[in-house]
Amino acid sequence: MTEIKGWSRPDMARRLAADIPEGWAVNLGIGLPTLVANHVPLDREVIFHSENGVLGVGPAPAPGQEDPWMINAGKQLITLRPGASLMGQADSFAVIRGRHLDLAVLGGYQVATNGDFANWSTGRAGEAPAVGGAMDLGAGAKQVWVLMEHVAKDGAAKLVESCSYPLTARGSVTRVYTDLAVVDVTPSGFLLRECAPGVSRADVQAVTGAPLA
Amino acid sequence: MTEIKGWSRPDMARRLAADIPEGWAVNLGIGLPTLVANHVPLDREVIFHSENGVLGVGPAPAPGQEDPWMINAGKQLITLRPGASLMGQADSFAVIRGRHLDLAVLGGYQVATNGDFANWSTGRAGEAPAVGGAMDLGAGAKQVWVLMEHVAKDGAAKLVESCSYPLTARGSVTRVYTDLAVVDVTPSGFLLRECAPGVSRADVQAVTGAPLA
């Protein structure tokens, strides 16, 4: 099998960011999803939520402007944008669990054709599992988009018929953005919406663990 | 039966106020219980709670000093004392229901020997019942003291073997202050602690619907 080269990680974040409309409230998971914010211009008003208690996360602080009291859920220093608000944990998770978030963008180990996904535990013994807010986001956001590599490091498909890793939430993923493609999760399964430049439908299907409509 | 004259209404409030130690957080019900605050000197720091969202209610405002945004649960204008805090309804009832109040002082229709009490509805048809925060206070405060006339206007006993009016809460009253006496509600029933001046134990027993120990 030849190596297929699709979008870079910044490209993936940029591609997803293009689909976020003005006015949405969006939570970005730790890691790759956090990069999405860099690709939403400040004049397109998207309200980024961080589950440690921020609505209206702004760009990273300029050197010398850091406030050690202002961090995001990934423990990175942040700024607030005008219109931001701060809150405690119960209120911050009320935003998530009360279905007030338009979108959560999360990393993933696996996404299944029925919208189930797994992103919190490999289930391996001897590894402390760490769930954080993933299950709350998975169950509570109006939409969940997963942003991940199309294929695992060991070559295994990550878009699958059914998840083998412990689930984060059932039936909640509506779209997956990978290095190779944009795939909708529909009532009838995966629907290929777009391939990365230079990547064919056959290329994507070859590394996907379920049929692509 | 001769008319027994015990404490006046201000006397009843004063008598109860004397038993509130410094540092307690106390909710005073609408009506007669509200008078209790007048008899707690400001330098004995008692934190009065009003269920519409105030901890640290102060005295009534001086004429010309009224702030229409500051009312208590009886819709009377209030002031705040230094150390006060304001909150919404969920947080204000968290104070009550989370067992953070040392004491609720409530009016009563009836108190039973087992600590049940009734103060929200006569159960008469055609009268809109109005419960307000009475059931929350009855179930949530660490102690409930009832402040009421010893006998109903129609001559019926209000300290009874068991309540005939619809209950507010079960088993929560620990003490009753009336115009005639101070009565503890104990696991073995009513215990007469004190009579008003000029009132005898026999006088009190004669108008009480259950034995007084």
Next chain:
Amino acid sequence: MIDKFVPSVEAALDGIGDGASLMIGGFGTVGQPDILVDGLIARGLRGLVVIANNAGGDFGGLPKLIEQGAIAKVICSYPRATGKTAFDALLAAGKIELEIVPQGTLAERIRAAGVGVPAFYTPTAAGTALAMGKETRMINGQESVLEYALDADFALVQAWEADRWGNLTYRGTGRNFNPIMAAAARVTIATAHHARPLGALDPEHVMTPGLFVQRVFVAGSAP
């Protein structure tokens, strides 16, 4: 640009039709969105379900809405005024339905809807007439009543300040039911005393994040 300010009461109330469920903030006269309730009267509605703590009270526009026959059902804790009201007459005549809820349970049920808790247990009202027919269970030796989240199509709230994102502050005891109602309704309509530029409200002191608010009407002042 997100801009939730609307130019009129009519625009604020757009879409509220017969049979809608409405939460109305306020405790007593403080924190009641009177200007919005008055606007409702002009709409000549029928069959409304109103969730408001003092729904039978004799202040603000609610009594007029009740007299008008717009309301089919009231969910509240304290439907009592100083004298007899139109509410009492309609209730006695069986023309209005009343669900009476302890004030703290009412607050917690409304909060639950806003935070995604579909049901919870509470010791309040256990063993009383207000728990009749409700499921209970013993938890830690205490009988607790199962209560369900209470949501609504619309919430009408009264704020002190607002910005164009819909961030709100409240004043004094005017906070009361307003923040929990704002989070519990599908469409939340706020009226505010003061419009503020975006960024003027201290992020630590915003009491309702704009996320919970769809429309803001500020009488007589431009943002």
Next chain:
Amino acid sequence: MIDKFVPSVEAALDGIGDGASLMIGGFGTVGQPDILVDGLIARGLRGLVVIANNAGGDFGGLPKLIEQGAIAKVICSYPRATGKTAFDALLAAGKIELEIVPQGTLAERIRAAGVGVPAFYTPTAAGTALAMGKETRMINGQESVLEYALDADFALVQAWEADRWGNLTYRGTGRNFNPIMAAAARVTIATAHHARPLGALDPEHVMTPGLFVQRVFVAGSAP
């Protein structure tokens, strides 16, 4: 006169003994009561149950408390550090018990204890390993998991300002778990950066009413 200020960390921690359950505020390094956790280490305790969101993290004093063998059980959402920690080793050796709880469920369970809700339902974690063995029911067509209130003997919280009644404010994202933990413990011990005279805190902006706080320690500054 109510005066909750205490003169030392030792006085603040008085009464915390072997087997106590402790809530510790903070998310990441922000809003953690480090000075109190360090004080715990000096007490040489055993058998503690610790409730803290990032209990396995590699910052602040908690890792030292874990290494010391003081902790029997951790209840948290995210016991993971950037590298391997003493926690991982003790967990693998079966010497520490771990109850992992989704972060929002953890927050809601702690809040529930403080507000007198003994149990509630949540859709979070339904159908996952973290709901295994838990009671569920369908509510509005959605499977929901029954979760119980989580209280503690002591809460250690980090505030920004405090007055002698124990009223607290928090700064920035340092609020996090602190207010709900303050309300959920039988004894709440706060450390604050600044002591304020009574009446100096704006009543509208007090974030934890003093009622929930038993002791306040302010390092290096007198009230």
